[in-house]
Amino acid sequence: QSVLTQPPSVSGAPGQRVTISCTGSSSNIGAGYDVHWYQQLPGTAPKLLIYGNSNRPSGVPDRFSGSKSGTSASLAITGLQAEDEADYYCQSYDSSLSEVFGGGTKLTVL
Protein backbone atom coordinates (compact mmCIF):
# COMPACT_ATOMS: atom_id res chain seq x y z
CA GLN A 1 0.00 0.00 0.00
CA SER A 2 1.68 3.21 -1.18
CA VAL A 3 1.52 6.39 0.89
CA LEU A 4 0.64 8.41 -2.21
CA THR A 5 -2.30 7.20 -4.30
CA GLN A 6 -2.23 7.14 -8.09
CA PRO A 7 -4.66 5.56 -10.57
CA PRO A 8 -3.25 2.23 -11.78
CA SER A 9 -3.77 3.14 -15.41
CA VAL A 10 -4.78 5.92 -17.78
CA SER A 11 -5.03 5.97 -21.54
CA GLY A 12 -5.41 8.40 -24.40
CA ALA A 13 -5.21 8.66 -28.15
CA PRO A 14 -2.29 10.35 -29.89
CA GLY A 15 -2.60 14.12 -29.70
CA GLN A 16 -4.93 14.06 -26.71
CA ARG A 17 -4.36 15.36 -23.20
CA VAL A 18 -4.20 13.09 -20.18
CA THR A 19 -3.76 13.80 -16.49
CA ILE A 20 -2.44 11.60 -13.70
CA SER A 21 -3.42 12.37 -10.14
CA CYS A 22 -1.39 11.83 -6.98
CA THR A 23 -3.28 12.02 -3.69
CA GLY A 24 -1.53 12.30 -0.35
CA SER A 25 -2.37 13.55 3.11
CA SER A 26 -1.65 16.26 5.65
CA SER A 27 1.63 14.53 6.54
CA ASN A 28 3.13 14.82 3.08
CA ILE A 29 1.71 16.82 0.15
CA GLY A 30 -0.73 18.68 2.39
CA ALA A 31 2.11 19.64 4.74
CA GLY A 32 3.63 21.70 1.93
CA TYR A 33 6.27 19.29 0.72
CA ASP A 34 7.15 19.39 -2.96
CA VAL A 35 5.92 16.79 -5.42
CA HIS A 36 8.14 15.36 -8.12
CA TRP A 37 7.24 13.18 -11.11
CA TYR A 38 9.17 10.45 -12.92
CA GLN A 39 8.74 8.55 -16.18
CA GLN A 40 9.92 4.96 -16.34
CA LEU A 41 10.19 3.15 -19.64
CA PRO A 42 10.27 -0.67 -19.52
CA GLY A 43 13.57 -2.04 -18.28
CA THR A 44 15.09 1.37 -17.57
CA ALA A 45 15.73 3.58 -14.57
CA PRO A 46 13.20 6.31 -13.76
CA LYS A 47 13.73 9.71 -15.37
CA LEU A 48 12.92 12.99 -13.61
CA LEU A 49 10.08 14.78 -15.44
CA ILE A 50 8.88 17.44 -13.00
CA TYR A 51 10.46 18.70 -9.77
CA GLY A 52 9.23 21.14 -7.17
CA ASN A 53 5.58 20.62 -8.24
CA SER A 54 5.81 22.33 -11.61
CA ASN A 55 9.41 22.71 -12.79
CA ARG A 56 10.79 20.87 -15.80
CA PRO A 57 14.46 19.82 -15.94
CA SER A 58 16.35 20.83 -19.03
CA GLY A 59 15.42 18.63 -21.97
CA VAL A 60 11.92 17.69 -20.82
CA PRO A 61 9.35 18.81 -23.40
CA ASP A 62 6.84 21.46 -22.34
CA ARG A 63 4.08 18.95 -23.16
CA PHE A 64 4.65 17.78 -19.59
CA SER A 65 3.40 19.99 -16.76
CA GLY A 66 2.74 19.60 -13.05
CA SER A 67 0.53 21.24 -10.49
CA LYS A 68 -0.27 20.88 -6.82
CA SER A 69 -3.23 21.86 -4.68
CA GLY A 70 -4.00 20.93 -1.11
CA THR A 71 -3.20 17.27 -0.53
CA SER A 72 -3.02 16.38 -4.23
CA ALA A 73 -0.88 16.91 -7.29
CA SER A 74 -1.34 16.26 -10.99
CA LEU A 75 0.81 15.55 -14.01
CA ALA A 76 -0.61 16.64 -17.36
CA ILE A 77 0.63 15.44 -20.72
CA THR A 78 -0.62 17.24 -23.82
CA GLY A 79 -0.18 16.25 -27.45
CA LEU A 80 0.15 12.61 -26.45
CA GLN A 81 2.75 10.64 -28.42
CA ALA A 82 3.41 6.92 -28.73
CA GLU A 83 6.77 7.40 -26.99
CA ASP A 84 4.97 8.66 -23.86
CA GLU A 85 3.73 5.14 -23.14
CA ALA A 86 5.41 4.35 -19.82
CA ASP A 87 4.90 4.13 -16.06
CA TYR A 88 4.68 7.42 -14.14
CA TYR A 89 5.42 7.91 -10.46
CA CYS A 90 4.89 10.81 -8.07
CA GLN A 91 7.16 11.40 -5.08
CA SER A 92 7.01 13.62 -2.03
CA TYR A 93 8.42 13.83 1.49
CA ASP A 94 6.55 12.62 4.53
CA SER A 95 6.71 13.80 8.12
CA SER A 96 7.74 10.24 9.02
CA LEU A 97 11.13 11.45 7.71
CA SER A 98 10.90 9.40 4.54
CA GLU A 99 10.61 10.03 0.85
CA VAL A 100 7.41 8.43 -0.38
CA PHE A 101 6.23 7.36 -3.82
CA GLY A 102 2.91 6.74 -5.44
CA GLY A 103 2.14 3.23 -6.64
CA GLY A 104 2.66 4.24 -10.25
CA THR A 105 0.37 4.79 -13.22
CA LYS A 106 0.67 2.95 -16.50
CA LEU A 107 -0.03 5.22 -19.45
CA THR A 108 -1.27 3.51 -22.60
CA VAL A 109 -1.33 5.42 -25.88
CA LEU A 110 -4.20 3.97 -27.88
Next chain:
Amino acid sequence: QVQLVQSGAEVKKPGSSVKVSCKASGGTFSSYAISWVRQAPGQGLEWMGRIIPILGIANYAQKFQGRVTITADKSTSTAYMELSSLRSEDTAVYYCARDLRGSTAFDIWGQGTMVTVSS
Protein backbone atom coordinates in the same frame (compact mmCIF):
# COMPACT_ATOMS: atom_id res chain seq x y z
CA GLN B 1 27.74 15.27 -16.77
CA VAL B 2 27.70 13.06 -13.70
CA GLN B 3 26.97 9.38 -14.19
CA LEU B 4 26.20 6.83 -11.49
CA VAL B 5 27.49 3.35 -12.30
CA GLN B 6 26.35 0.48 -10.11
CA SER B 7 27.83 -2.93 -9.44
CA GLY B 8 26.54 -6.05 -11.14
CA ALA B 9 23.69 -8.42 -10.42
CA GLU B 10 23.77 -10.57 -7.29
CA VAL B 11 22.18 -13.86 -6.25
CA LYS B 12 22.00 -14.38 -2.50
CA LYS B 13 20.72 -16.98 -0.05
CA PRO B 14 18.02 -16.10 2.48
CA GLY B 15 19.56 -14.78 5.68
CA SER B 16 22.70 -13.47 4.00
CA SER B 17 23.71 -9.89 3.18
CA VAL B 18 24.32 -7.98 -0.03
CA LYS B 19 26.38 -4.86 -0.65
CA VAL B 20 25.74 -2.81 -3.78
CA SER B 21 28.04 -0.02 -4.94
CA CYS B 22 27.32 3.17 -6.85
CA LYS B 23 30.29 5.05 -8.33
CA ALA B 24 29.96 8.64 -9.50
CA SER B 25 31.97 9.80 -12.46
CA GLY B 26 32.20 13.05 -14.36
CA GLY B 27 31.43 15.52 -11.59
CA THR B 28 31.37 16.37 -7.90
CA PHE B 29 30.17 13.73 -5.47
CA SER B 30 30.53 14.67 -1.83
CA SER B 31 28.18 17.65 -1.68
CA TYR B 32 25.16 15.85 -3.14
CA ALA B 33 22.93 13.44 -1.25
CA ILE B 34 22.66 9.94 -2.65
CA SER B 35 19.53 7.88 -2.08
CA TRP B 36 18.79 4.21 -2.61
CA VAL B 37 15.46 3.20 -4.13
CA ARG B 38 14.32 -0.33 -4.85
CA GLN B 39 11.73 -1.82 -7.18
CA ALA B 40 10.43 -5.36 -6.77
CA PRO B 41 9.45 -7.17 -9.98
CA GLY B 42 6.29 -5.60 -11.42
CA GLN B 43 5.99 -3.26 -8.44
CA GLY B 44 6.50 0.43 -7.68
CA LEU B 45 9.39 2.42 -6.30
CA GLU B 46 10.38 2.27 -2.62
CA TRP B 47 12.81 4.66 -0.94
CA MET B 48 15.27 3.01 1.44
CA GLY B 49 17.45 5.84 2.69
CA ARG B 50 19.98 8.51 1.81
CA ILE B 51 23.45 9.71 2.70
CA ILE B 52 25.19 13.06 2.38
CA PRO B 53 28.79 11.99 1.68
CA ILE B 54 30.40 15.24 2.79
CA LEU B 55 28.79 14.84 6.21
CA GLY B 56 28.80 11.05 6.35
CA ILE B 57 25.29 11.18 7.77
CA ALA B 58 22.66 8.67 6.64
CA ASN B 59 18.98 8.37 7.38
CA TYR B 60 16.78 5.40 6.65
CA ALA B 61 13.16 4.60 5.96
CA GLN B 62 11.57 3.13 9.07
CA LYS B 63 10.82 -0.11 7.25
CA PHE B 64 14.54 -0.80 6.75
CA GLN B 65 15.90 0.51 10.05
CA GLY B 66 18.32 -1.98 11.53
CA ARG B 67 18.67 -3.94 8.31
CA VAL B 68 20.19 -1.43 5.90
CA THR B 69 23.43 0.50 6.08
CA ILE B 70 24.31 3.24 3.59
CA THR B 71 27.88 4.50 3.47
CA ALA B 72 30.03 6.62 1.19
CA ASP B 73 33.73 6.75 0.35
CA LYS B 74 34.61 10.30 -0.70
CA SER B 75 38.05 9.24 -1.93
CA THR B 76 36.55 6.99 -4.60
CA SER B 77 33.24 8.87 -5.12
CA THR B 78 31.37 5.68 -4.31
CA ALA B 79 28.25 5.08 -2.25
CA TYR B 80 27.29 1.69 -0.85
CA MET B 81 24.07 0.09 0.30
CA GLU B 82 24.26 -3.05 2.42
CA LEU B 83 21.08 -4.98 3.22
CA SER B 84 21.22 -7.81 5.73
CA SER B 85 18.98 -10.71 6.78
CA LEU B 86 17.81 -11.06 3.21
CA ARG B 87 14.49 -12.71 2.45
CA SER B 88 12.74 -13.54 -0.79
CA GLU B 89 10.73 -10.30 -0.61
CA ASP B 90 14.00 -8.38 -1.00
CA THR B 91 14.31 -9.61 -4.58
CA ALA B 92 14.31 -6.36 -6.53
CA VAL B 93 16.23 -3.93 -8.68
CA TYR B 94 18.15 -1.54 -6.44
CA TYR B 95 18.87 1.96 -7.76
CA CYS B 96 21.08 4.70 -6.44
CA ALA B 97 19.99 8.23 -7.28
CA ARG B 98 21.39 11.72 -6.71
CA ASP B 99 19.36 14.47 -5.12
CA LEU B 100 18.86 17.52 -7.30
CA ARG B 101 20.59 20.41 -5.52
CA GLY B 102 18.14 22.30 -3.35
CA SER B 103 15.46 19.66 -3.79
CA THR B 104 14.55 16.15 -2.76
CA ALA B 105 13.96 15.16 -6.38
CA PHE B 106 16.30 12.57 -7.88
CA ASP B 107 17.83 13.95 -11.05
CA ILE B 108 20.44 11.31 -11.85
CA TRP B 109 19.93 7.58 -11.46
CA GLY B 110 22.22 4.59 -11.65
CA GLN B 111 21.40 1.81 -14.09
CA GLY B 112 20.09 -0.46 -11.35
CA THR B 113 21.36 -3.67 -9.77
CA MET B 114 19.23 -6.80 -9.73
CA VAL B 115 19.41 -8.65 -6.42
CA THR B 116 17.80 -12.08 -6.35
CA VAL B 117 17.24 -13.82 -3.03
CA SER B 118 16.68 -17.52 -3.49
CA SER B 119 17.56 -20.74 -1.73
